[in-house]
Structures are given as structure tokens and as C-alpha cells.
Amino acid sequence: MASSLTHCYSSPSSTTTLLLRRRHPINVGPTSLRFFTIHSSPSSSRVLSIAASATEASSAKVIDGKTVAKQIRDEIAVEVSRMREAAGVIPGLAVILVGDRKDSATYVRNKKKACETVGINSLEVNLPEDSTEEEVLNHIAGYNDDPSVHGILVQLPLPSHMNEQNVLNAVRIEKDVDGFHPLNIGRLAMRGREPLFVPCTPKGCIELLHRYGVSIKGKRAVVIGRSNIVGMPAALLLQREDATVSIVHSRTTNPEEIIRQADIIIAAVGQPNMVKGSWIKPGAVIIDVGINPVDDPSSSRGYKLVGDVCYEEAVKVASAITPVPGGVGPMTIAMLLQNTLISAKRIHSFE
Amino acid sequence: MASSLTHCYSSPSSTTTLLLRRRHPINVGPTSLRFFTIHSSPSSSRVLSIAASATEASSAKVIDGKTVAKQIRDEIAVEVSRMREAAGVIPGLAVILVGDRKDSATYVRNKKKACETVGINSLEVNLPEDSTEEEVLNHIAGYNDDPSVHGILVQLPLPSHMNEQNVLNAVRIEKDVDGFHPLNIGRLAMRGREPLFVPCTPKGCIELLHRYGVSIKGKRAVVIGRSNIVGMPAALLLQREDATVSIVHSRTTNPEEIIRQADIIIAAVGQPNMVKGSWIKPGAVIIDVGINPVDDPSSSRGYKLVGDVCYEEAVKVASAITPVPGGVGPMTIAMLLQNTLISAKRIHSFE
Numbered sequence: 061m062a063s064s065l066t067h068c069y070s071s072p073s074s075t076t077t078l079l080l081r082r083r084h085p086i087n088v089g090p091t092s093l094r095f096f097t098i099h100s101s102p103s104s105s106r107v108l109s110i111a112a113s114a115t116e117a118s119s120a121k122v123i124d125g126k127t128v129a130k131q132i133r134d135e136i137a138v139e140v141s142r143m144r145e146a147a148g149v150i151p152g153l154a155v156i157l158v159g160d161r162k163d164s165a166t167y168v169r170n171k172k173k174a175c176e177t178v179g180i181n182s183l184e185v186n187l188p189e190d191s192t193e194e195e196v197l198n199h200i201a202g203y204n205d206d207p208s209v210h211g212i213l214v215q216l217p218l219p220s221h222m223n224e225q226n227v228l229n230a231v232r233i234e235k236d237v238d239g240f241h242p243l244n245i246g247r248l249a250m251r252g253r254e255p256l257f258v259p260c261t262p263k264g265c266i267e268l269l270h271r272y273g274v275s276i277k278g279k280r281a282v283v284i285g286r287s288n289i290v291g292m293p294a295a296l297l298l299q300r301e302d303a304t305v306s307i308v309h310s311r312t313t314n315p316e317e318i319i320r321q322a323d324i325i326i327a328a329v330g331q332p333n334m335v336k337g338s339w340i341k342p343g344a345v346i347i348d349v350g351i352n353p354v355d356d357p358s359s360s361r362g363y364k365l366v367g368d369v370c371y372e373e374a375v376k377v378a379s380a381i382t383p384v385p386g387g388v389g390p391m392t393i394a395m396l397l398q399n400t401l402i403s404a405k406r407i408h409s410f411e
Numbered sequence: 412m413a414s415s416l417t418h419c420y421s422s423p424s425s426t427t428t429l430l431l432r433r434r435h436p437i438n439v440g441p442t443s444l445r446f447f448t449i450h451s452s453p454s455s456s457r458v459l460s461i462a463a464s465a466t467e468a469s470s471a472k473v474i475d476g477k478t479v480a481k482q483i484r485d486e487i488a489v490e491v492s493r494m495r496e497a498a499g500v501i502p503g504l505a506v507i508l509v510g511d512r513k514d515s516a517t518y519v520r521n522k523k524k525a526c527e528t529v530g531i532n533s534l535e536v537n538l539p540e541d542s543t544e545e546e547v548l549n550h551i552a553g554y555n556d557d558p559s560v561h562g563i564l565v566q567l568p569l570p571s572h573m574n575e576q577n578v579l580n581a582v583r584i585e586k587d588v589d590g591f592h593p594l595n596i597g598r599l600a601m602r603g604r605e606p607l608f609v610p611c612t613p614k615g616c617i618e619l620l621h622r623y624g625v626s627i628k629g630k631r632a633v634v635i636g637r638s639n640i641v642g643m644p645a646a647l648l649l650q651r652e653d654a655t656v657s658i659v660h661s662r663t664t665n666p667e668e669i670i671r672q673a674d675i676i677i678a679a680v681g682q683p684n685m686v687k688g689s690w691i692k693p694g695a696v697i698i699d700v701g702i703n704p705v706d707d708p709s710s711s712r713g714y715k716l717v718g719d720v721c722y723e724e725a726v727k728v729a730s731a732i733t734p735v736p737g738g739v740g741p742m743t744i745a746m747l748l749q750n751t752l753i754s755a756k757r758i759h760s761f762e
Contacts, residue, residue, distance in 0.1 A: 225604075242604060246597030249647070250639045253576075253593060278662045280669075286650065288601045296600070299637065299658060304669065306657035307650060311629045318631075318655065 068333040068370030120346075120378040121272075125264075128271050129390035133178050136397050140179040143401075143410055151404035152181040153211040153237065153396070154203040158196060158222070159189035164215045171213070174393045180400055183209060193222045197230050204232040210407055211237035211400035234407065237399040239263075240289065248296045256406075257399045262294035264391030265326050265347045266301070272380060274324065274345050277302040282322035284308045284315070284368065285329035290349050294326045315339075327368035337373025346374055346381040349388050419684040419721030471697075471729040472623075476615075479622050480741035484529050487748050491530040494752075494761055502755035503532040504562040504588065504747070505554040509547060509573070510540035515566045522564070525744045531751055534560060544573045548581050555583040561758055562588030562751035585758065588750040590614075591640065599647045607757075608750045613645035615742030616677050616698045617652070623731060625675065625696050628653040633673035635659045635666070635719065636680035641700050645677045666690075678719035688724025697725055697732040700739050 144150050153175055157168045168184065175182035185199050196214070203209045212235045218224050233241050239248075239257035247253040269276060281303035285291035291307065298305045303324065308315045316339045319325060327335055328349035340346065350368030367384035374381055382388055405411065495501050504526055508519045519535065526533035536550050547565070554560045563586045569575050584592050590599075590608035598604040620627060632654035636642035642658065649656045654675065659666045667690045670676060678686055679700035691697065701719030718735035725732055733739055756762065 242597030242601055243594045244597065245600050246593030246595065249596050249600050249643055250593055251637065251643070252639070278664045280665075286602070288603070292600055292602070302660075302662040304657065304659060304663040306655065306669075308655060309653075311653040312655040313629045314631075318657075 068336070068373055120375045121380040122375075123268055123272055123347075123380050123382045123387060125268060125382055125387040126390045128268060129264075129394040131271075132267070132391075132394040133174065133397065136180075136394075136401055137178040139401055143404065143408075144179070147408055147410050149404060149408050149410065150179070150181050150208075151211070151400050152183060152206075152209045153213065153400045154183040154185070154206070154209045155213045155215060156185050156187070156196065156199055156203075157215045158187045158191055159219050161217075164217075168215055171393060171396065174397055175400075178397055180397060181208065189219055191219075193227065196222065196227055200227070200230045204230075204235065209235065210404040211235055211396075213238055213396070235403060237396060237403055239293070239399065245288075245293065245296075248293060248300070251300075257402070258297065258395075259289060259293045260395040260399065261290050261328075261349060261388060261392045262297050262326075263395045263399075264388050265294055265349065266297050267395065268347060268382065268388070268391060269324065269345065272345075274380070276324065279303050279323040280321050281305045281324040281326070282308055282319050284319065284325065284327040284335065285349075287328060290328035291326075294328065294349075298324070298326070325369070329368050331368055332366050333368070333370040335369040335374065337370060337377050340369075340374055340377045342377055343379045344377070346378045347388060348382050348384050351384055351389065419687065419724055471726045472731040473726075474619055474623055474698075474731050474733045474738060476619060476733055476738040477741045479619060480615075480745040482622075483618070483742075483745040484525065484748065487531075487745075487752055488529040490752055490756075494755065494759075495530070498759055498761050500755060500759050500761065501530070501532050501559075502562075502751050503534060503557075503560045504564065504751045505534040505536070505557070505560045506564045506566060507536050507538070507547060507550055507554075508566045509538045509542055510570050512568075515568075519566055522744060522747065525748055526751075529748055531748060532559065540570055542570075544578065547573065547578055551578070551581045555581075555586065560586065561755040562586055562747075564589055564747070586754060588747060588754055590644070590750065596639075596644065596647075599644060599651070602651075608753070609648065609746075610640060610644045611746040611750065612641050612679075612700060612739060612743045613648050613677075614746045614750075615739050616645055616700065617648050618746065619698060619733065619739070619742060620675065620696065623696075625731070627675065630654050630674040631672050632656045632675040632677070633659055633670050635670065635676065635678040635686065636700075638679060641679035642677075645679065645700075649675070649677070676720070680719050682719055683717045684719070684721040686720040686725065688721060688728050691720075691725055691728040693728050694730045695728070697729045698739065699733050699735050702735055702740065 140151060155168050155171055157164060172182045172184060187195060200212060203212045212231045214227055214231065216224065218227060228240060233243055233256060236244065237257055239255060239259040244255040244257060247255040248258065276298060281298040283291050283295040283298065283305065286307050286309045295305050295307050306318055308318050312318065319335060319339045320341055322341060322344055324345045326347045326349065330350055330352060332352035332354050346369055348367035348369045351365050353363040354366050356362065356364035365385050371381065371383065491502060506519050506522055508515055523533045523535060538546060551563060554563045563582045565578055565582065567575065569578060579591060584594055584607060587595065588608055590606060590610040595606045595608060598606040599609065627649060632649040634642050634646040634649065634656065637658050637660045646656050646658050657669055659669050663669065670686060670690045671692055673692060673695055675696045677698045677700065681701055681703060683703035683705050697720055699718035699720045702716050704714040705717050707713065707715040716736050722734065
């Protein structure tokens, strides 16, 4: 146990912490099922069914976000093609990038590539760091009015001289594929209301639970972190699916005690290896949204990425877990593509 | 204990259950403080301070919503008068009542009376049961444009032939003193955003905690019930104040276990005496929003009102508790008046 803890202890790398930045990996593991097997027929079956089996080794099933995301992209590609042929419409996603942050440029490039793989048109505007807020707003206004654009995404963070809230609020709610508009969040919170879009990362978390056949209704779910982009909407989504949800955050006095009660854990706090194996209820399902760079002299980059959950310990206790990377990360972009498709279908009343 | 349980067991009355209808009583009791005394200077002190005292009898302090509501109304009256004198503006609340439900008529009458006591203008329109949705919408449009109206309230429930969502959405968000608009709820859920109005009943619950000096930050809070008008916004408010919040609902498999962990309980589920004394952590603070009619042959009305918490049992375990009636009920109307004042101040930029 000591060596395992040592293994999981890592000081954050000197590189910028990606703390809860948009779209990054998760970890997952099933709930009341202590051990389970995944029966998957890669191309045809939508749900990867999980069957309990008490005879297997005490090691969690790894929930493969990369494979699930690929499956979802394939499904989206089929729909995009059907829409193009039947209605002559190609869904379009516009991305606005301001400044020259390398990480942001990488995210945007990945989104563009993902759009290409499913046949979604991607439009992009790259504005210099010293652009004015008005220039950004003008581009948003143009995309708002452009009928070939069904989703608009402003890559965050924006340069510090801009008011992020003003900029995000300028995106027409019908094209806000990020789902961060307060009106969307309000609808997500309210029973009997439907949001236009569900924010991509939390949507990806729930989609992984669904695709792995993890039952949510009536289960104890603990969300660690209460950010606007992951923790809070993830808690609202779990509640919509009838989980009993608790939210743990920096002011929580006894996080271990509460986390230990969870059948489903969604960790989105940006603390490397914060959740230890001893904090996890045997058989819990873990979705790890954290993606934290920590020093790793053995890597050529000098660092490696780890989640918010101590994977080496958790994998021995949980019934299923998402790896970092390769868990939630790929799901986030897949959900962005799905939201763009949903938007195009809605705008063109295509079913 | 058996007799106590028997005492708390009551079958719902044959009269319509007021299950989570707008604006009704709560119960409260303090958190980490097992016993406490309230030092209150009726007119001048805003906060009723609570001091721990281990020597008192093992009976919860009764949180007197009626007295607190009166205190708040007095404060509002001062502000209304100051605004009238300094800016020549009188806050106005318009209430739309459709149909002739007796309970709705009573609620509306109480609101009108409350407005009078603080100097707020109250406008009222009474439409017949068979009015069309368009007629209701026309009245809302009129109030939306009327500069003497700062708050608009549509008394629910509406007749079944109307679309409640359409009607509520027609109220201008700047005058939606109920705070039920999804945009408001979204802002309530999001960190760094501020709602224009906080829904009255949950706002009243938190206000009682504040006025009784109950510390919320870092405390375990359990909200029982997840309605759009009480449970859900109450959970969001507790979270904004840094409580660690869990939401218990009809699909929760082990409500007792979770409720027993709570330092603060807000019960808003509409089940008479559902929460037993044995479900309560010693020293917990209980806010009971339930107001349920149960048979009572000894009453001239044939029924009495009880909360969601078995009061007789809870009072022996909790450190503070709101009675039913006389707890949250009066607070709800006080918060409505406060929201109307806030709206008038905002519209006229009066500070």
C-alpha cells in the first residue's frame, strides 16, 4: 500500500496545469457490479453490455473512451452522410481562436481533424492576441447569421483584456454547441425542461456510463469539483438520470467519507492523484475527468499526464475506470461533433 | 419512541395535498451547535445570534419564521418609504389569478395584504377559469410594459387547458420576481454568475439560516425533494454558500442513511412526517418546507397541517427546527416583497 501510495504521489509539473480546462480525459468504473465483463461487438452494438462475474480477477475494467469515441464518430458520419444526401445540408462548426497559445491551437486542430473524419464542415478564424473584443464579437455575429454554420465555439481561455462572459453570451443559443449559456444550464437543472445542448465533457461522462451499461438510477453518485463546465453540469445530468448526487468541493471537510459512499464517481477537480484507492467503495465506477501534467524524468517530454484519481490504486478497487489519457478526452470532442449534428438537424427540421 | 412514532404517523387528509405548491412553511434547526440560545433584539439587530450552550435542555430551538418575516417586512417598509421619498418611486407587484380555486385566492389575498403592510403597490387581475391563454398573455404583456409594475406573478396552478411554461416564459425576466425563469436558474447554478431573482421559498430557507447565525460553509447539507420551485434551487443556494450538498428524492434507495449525515436538512417533499427523529443527526438544523394536511378529528376543520419532518421527534434531536405552520411559510411572502423591492431598485438604479 505504501509503495502504491508513493507511486501515486506526484508533484505537479512545472508546465502549466491544465486544471479543468475544456475538453479533456476522464476515468470510469461500474457501480453495484464488483466485477464485470464487457461484451462488445465493435461495429454493430451500440451498448457495450456489462455482465457481473464474481470469478474474475480483482482488477477494474478499463473503460476505453478512445474506442467509444470512435464508435460515436462512426455513427455521426453515417448521420451526416444521410443528411447530406436527403436534405442537401452539411453540418458546419465554426471555431474562433484568439491568440497563439500552443495548447489552444492543438485543441482547435484536433477539433478540425475530428470534423473532417465525420464529414462536418469546419470553419475557423484565427485572431491575433491583441484583437479587440469588438472584433471577436463581429466574427461571432457573422457566424450567428451564417446559415452554413450550425455550431459556434470560442476557444477558451480568451486574452485577459476580453470579457469572457460578454463574448460567450454573444453566441446565438441555437448555435451554442458548448452548452455553456445560462439558459441552457437552467433548462438542464429544471425537471420537465430540455436544454438545447448538453455541455460536451459531462455529456461524454454520462455517455460512457450508458455505453458501458452502467445503471445510474437510484445509485449514489459523487461529483468531485463544481466547475461550470464539468462538475456542476455533470451533477445535474446524474440527477436527471435519478442518481442520488452529492457534490464534493474544496470546502468539503470530509471528502474521503463522502466519496467512499459512491457507486459512481466523477472526478473533475484538477488535482493529480487526489482520490486514493482507500477512498473508493469496492465495485465503484470511476470517471476521471482530470488531466494533470506531473514530472516524469523517464518521459522524453519530462512529464506525464495523470488523472484526479490514483489509477494504480483505484484499478484494484473499482469495477470500472477510465484511463488518463484515453478516457473522457476523446469523448469530449465526439460530443462536440454530436452537438453540431443535433444543431444542424434541429435548424433544418431533419429527423 | 413507539408512541412518538405513532404520534407522528398520520394518513394524508382527504383534502387536496398542498404538495410543494408555491410558498408555504419550512422547519429549521442549527448545525454543529447541539444546543444554542438566540439573543434577539427585536427591532434593531438584523442577525439573531446563536451561542452554544451545553447546559440547556435537549430540545431544539424553534426557528420562528413568523417573527423573522415580520422583521424583514419592517426592513422592507423602511426601504420602500426611503425610495418613495428620495426617488418618487413606489414598487409595484402585479398578480394574475386565473380561475376560482379557493387556496389560490387565499394565497393572492395574503400577498396583497403583505404588500399593503410594507407600502408596495399591488395590482391584481382575476380572470375566469375559461379564459384563453392569449388573454392571460395579453395581461402579462400589459404588465411587462407598465412602468409602475416591477414584479409580475402568475398564481399557479393555471387551468389545465393552458401551457404553464408558455405563460411563465412570457413574463419579462426583469420582472420575474418568482425567479423561475430558466435563465435565472442557470445563473443560480453557475459560479461567477448572479441571478436577477432568487426563488422565494428557497431564498426564505437560506435567509432563516442566516438570520439565526447558522454557519453553512463546509457543512453537510441534505435537501429532500428536487422540485423546480424548492428542492433544486435550495440545493443550488446551499452550494453557492459552500455547503457540501446531497439531494435525496423518490428514487433514493437509502434516504435515512444520507439524511443522518446532514448538519442542515431542507425537507421539501410533501410527505407528512416522512423524516423520523432517528433519521436526524443530533444537533442538525432542520428547515421543513412541507405543509401537508392530515386528518385531525379534534380540529374544527377536521384536519391539521404538518411538515415533512416528524416535529415531535425531531425537536428532541435537532438543535433548531422550523415549525409547520409558522416556519418557512411567512418567509416566502416576505421574500416575494423583497424581490419586488430589489426589482424596483434595479429598474430605477436606486441604491
